[in-house]
Amino acid sequence: MNISKDTNKxxxxxxxxxxxxxILKSGQVFRYSQLQDNSYQLISSDKxxxxxxxxxxxxxxxxxxxxxxxxxxxxxxxxxxxDTLNSxxxxxxxxxxxxxxxxxxxxxxxxxxxxxxxxxxxxPRIKGIIDRLCNALGKDCDNYKAFxxxxxxxLANYDIIDNIGAGYRARYIYDTANMIYQGxxxxxxxxxxxxxxxxxxxxxxxxxxxxxxxxxxFAYHKMDVFPVDTWIAKVYLDExxxxxxxxxxxxxxxxxxxxxxxxxxxxxxxxxxxxxx
DNA sequence: TACCAGGCTCCTT
DNA sequence: AAGGAGCATGGT
Numbered sequence: 638m639n640i641s642k643d644t645n646k647x648x649x650x651x652x653x654x655x656x657x658x659x660i661l662k663s664g665q666v667f668r669y670s671q672l673q674d675n676s677y678q679l680i681s682s683d684k685x686x687x688x689x690x691x692x693x694x695x696x697x698x699x700x701x702x703x704x705x706x707x708x709x710x711x712x713x714x715x716x717x718x719x720d721t722l723n724s725x726x727x728x729x730x731x732x733x734x735x736x737x738x739x740x741x742x743x744x745x746x747x748x749x750x751x752x753x754x755x756x757x758x759x760x761p762r763i764k765g766i767i768d769r770l771c772n773a774l775g776k777d778c779d780n781y782k783a784f785x786x787x788x789x790x791x792l793a794n795y796d797i798i799d800n801i802g803a804g805y806r807a808r809y810i811y812d813t814a815n816m817i818y819q820g821x822x823x824x825x826x827x828x829x830x831x832x833x834x835x836x837x838x839x840x841x842x843x844x845x846x847x848x849x850x851x852x853x854x855f856a857y858h859k860m861d862v863f864p865v866d867t868w869i870a871k872v873y874l875d876e877x878x879x880x881x882x883x884x885x886x887x888x889x890x891x892x893x894x895x896x897x898x899x900x901x902x903x904x905x906x907x908x909x910x911x912x913x914x
Numbered sequence: 915t916a917c918c919a920g921g922c923t924c925c926t927t
Numbered sequence: 928a929a930g931g932a933g934c935a936t937g938g939t
């Protein structure tokens with residue numbers, strides 16, 4: 638697979654580790670929609686790109702080349718990661734099934750709010766809630782809405798947040814946006830070690846250990862985390878034959894997969910949810 | 915009708 | 928530190 642730049646376009650030839658459907662349906666991102674059979678629109682923060690697939694080529698059409706080059710983690714060698722996972726852990730059927738997945742580097746605030754919404758929720762409904770949040774408060778861009786800023790949510794009438802169908806998460810969204818708008822630092826997390834970063838994030842309303850790990854993985858690209866949801870709990874049950882607390886499962890899996898935990902988690906999650914893909 | 919979904923907060927031990 | 932009740936909403 639090799640990557641080149643054209644006018645307003647990233648081109649990926651022989652995309653062995655870039656599958657549009659797999660990336661979009663791997664449960665890490667929610668603001669996408671299908672335009673045609675081979676074409677998807679993806680919005681991140683206030684930026685848009687179009688994803689198209691041809692025979693042996695993928696095109697990412699965007700005015701923000703650098704942003705989406707980084708966003709799709711295009712400088713990372715996934716062949717090497719998968720080879721290591723296969724040889725050390727024997728999960729080649731899992732990595733083969735999701736070989737087109739990549740771990741995205743998403744906007745920090747958007748990821749925080751999105752995964753607050755994800756708690757005890759299902760993916761189709763998460764998408765709907767985020768859509769309504771963006772339509773209600775997001776800046777009007779060319780033909781689409783940006784994800785609302787912390788300021789826009791914090792200064793909004795609470796009734797608007799309460800009317801997007803988020804249930805009890807509406808209060809968390811509002812409170813967390815207010816904390817961040819008041820100055821809760823998010824950039825300093827980049828240089829924290831993971832356990833300190835997790836503790837720091839869980840001070841936000843609606844952010845527990847699992848949501849914090851998703852934020853660390855999908856926004857800060859920290860790979861020594863292993864978010865445990867109900868699907869990963871099933872994976873753990875298959876392997877260990879018992880149910881344990883989420884904390885115990887996450888510790889076990891992080892210790893096992895070490896600095897490849899984030900990648901392993903995503904391949905295993907995608908594989909376990911096969912029937913939903 | 916119940917149970918489930920990328921769990922969290924808050925209250926008890 | 929660890930465990931459990933309650934929680935909004937919509938899909939199956």
